[in-house]
Amino acid sequence: MSLTTALPSGTDMAFTMITQLLLLLVWGAAVRAARPGAELLNVCMDAKHHKEKPSPEEELPEQCSPWKKNSCCSVSTSQEAHKDVSYLYRFNWDHCGPMEPACKRHFIQDTCLYECSPNLGPWIRQVNQSWRKERVLNVPLCKEDCESWWEDCRTSYTCKSNWHKGWNWTSGFNQCPVKDSCHPFHFYFPTPAALCNEIWSHSYEVSNYSRGSGRCIQMWFDPAQGNPNEEVARFYAAAMSGAGLHGVWPALFGLALMSLLALS
Numbered sequence: 647m648s649l650t651t652a653l654p655s656g657t658d659m660a661f662t663m664i665t666q667l668l669l670l671l672v673w674g675a676a677v678r679a680a681r682p683g684a685e686l687l688n689v690c691m692d693a694k695h696h697k698e699k700p701s702p703e704e705e706l707p708e709q710c711s712p713w714k715k716n717s718c719c720s721v722s723t724s725q726e727a728h729k730d731v732s733y734l735y736r737f738n739w740d741h742c743g744p745m746e747p748a749c750k751r752h753f754i755q756d757t758c759l760y761e762c763s764p765n766l767g768p769w770i771r772q773v774n775q776s777w778r779k780e781r782v783l784n785v786p787l788c789k790e791d792c793e794s795w796w797e798d799c800r801t802s803y804t805c806k807s808n809w810h811k812g813w814n815w816t817s818g819f820n821q822c823p824v825k826d827s828c829h830p831f832h833f834y835f836p837t838p839a840a841l842c843n844e845i846w847s848h849s850y851e852v853s854n855y856s857r858g859s860g861r862c863i864q865m866w867f868d869p870a871q872g873n874p875n876e877e878v879a880r881f882y883a884a885a886m887s888g889a890g891l892h893g894v895w896p897a898l899f900g901l902a903l904m905s906l907l908a909l910s
Contacts (some may be wrong), residue, residue, distance in 0.1 A: 686767035686883035690718035693778035695734060700764035709754050712869040713762035727757040734761075736819040742803035742828035749799035749831075755865050756795075760849075765863070765875040768882040786853035786878075787842055788862035795865075796838035799831045807834040810847045 690696040696718045703717040703724070710717075710724035719727075726732035730739060739745045739753055760766075760782070769782040805822035806812060813820035822828065835841035842852045853862035860877045867874050 686770075686886060687879055688716070688764050689767040689770070690764060691766065691770050691778070691780040691782065693780055695719065695723045695761055706762070709751070710758040710762050712867055712873070713758070713764075714869065716764055716873075717762045718764050719758070719762035723761050724758065727761060728754055731819050736815075737809075738819045738821070741820055741822055742805055746798070746802045749802040752795040752798060752865075756846075759863075759865050763863075763875060765873065765879040768879055768886055782849050784848055784851040786855070786862045786882075787850040788855060788857045788859075788864050789838075789853055790857050791865040792838045792842040792850070792852040796831070796835065796841045799835075799841070802831055803828045804831055804834055805829070807840070807844050808847060809845050 688700055690698065690700055697720060700716045700718050702715055703719070703721055704714055705721045706714045706717060706719070706724045707721075708728055710719060710727055713719065717724075723734065726734045731737065734757070739750055745753075766782050766785060769785045770780050771783045772779065773781050775781075805826040805828045812823060812826075814823050815821075831841070835844070839852045842850045855861040857864050858874065860874070860881060863875050863878055
């Protein structure tokens with residue numbers, strides 16, 4: 647019998663969390679090569695519709711409004727984020743029939759986070775794509791945000807598990823390829839993690855942490871209470887910064903030990 651199978655499931659989860667936390671330090675070396683030090687904080691990625699630097703945008707509408715005080719998106723970008731088949735990417739949410747409004751709200755919020763947030767610096771990576779030079783990878787999305795996204799989309803339909811590629815664009819917007827049939831979301835995304843991790847080519851990685859923990863990015867937040875993602879970005883930026891490694895080691899070790907004690 648292997649050690650893994652002999653351990654209780656809670657302990658196994660704890661060891662997974664410990665491994666993830668320790669790998670964060672190794673991961674930081676690769677991040678520093680692209681965006682060293684302070685460049686991980688309060689930045690906009692080099693992509694299709696992002697501003698060069700974050701700044702206030704008092705007129706951001708509806709679901710993009712939490713980023714009014716400091717935003718990487720313009721008013722026009724945020725307005726388009728709320729439209730079906732907008733000029734941003736010509737992406738049709740209703741490619742398998744009308745998407746449920748509760749489901750569509752999550753995709754609008756996802757778009758607002760991607761376009762407007764200045765707190766994604768620790769996860770920005772360089773890419774060689776025609777429409778952007780940078781993207782985000784493995785942003786630790788708070789587990790409740792991922793779970794509610796999945797739950798609210800269970801009754802909507804899609805034909806693909808990776809929405810970044812493989813579409814038929816001959817009409818000017820995305821349509822399902824002939825070989826891909828429409829099914830309820832849970833057919834292509836059997837778990838919340840499958841949805842959040844895979845739909846945008848691992849732009850997100852669902853976190854084991856909860857909203858308010860300071861260790862995961864919130865897609866939804868009340869701006870009246872401040873932007874909780876600023877603290878999250880500072881924590882991961884310190885972990886990924888060469889100058890911050892010594893200070894962050896105790897915090898990472900403490901989190902891992904607490905997880906082990908709580909789950910074993």
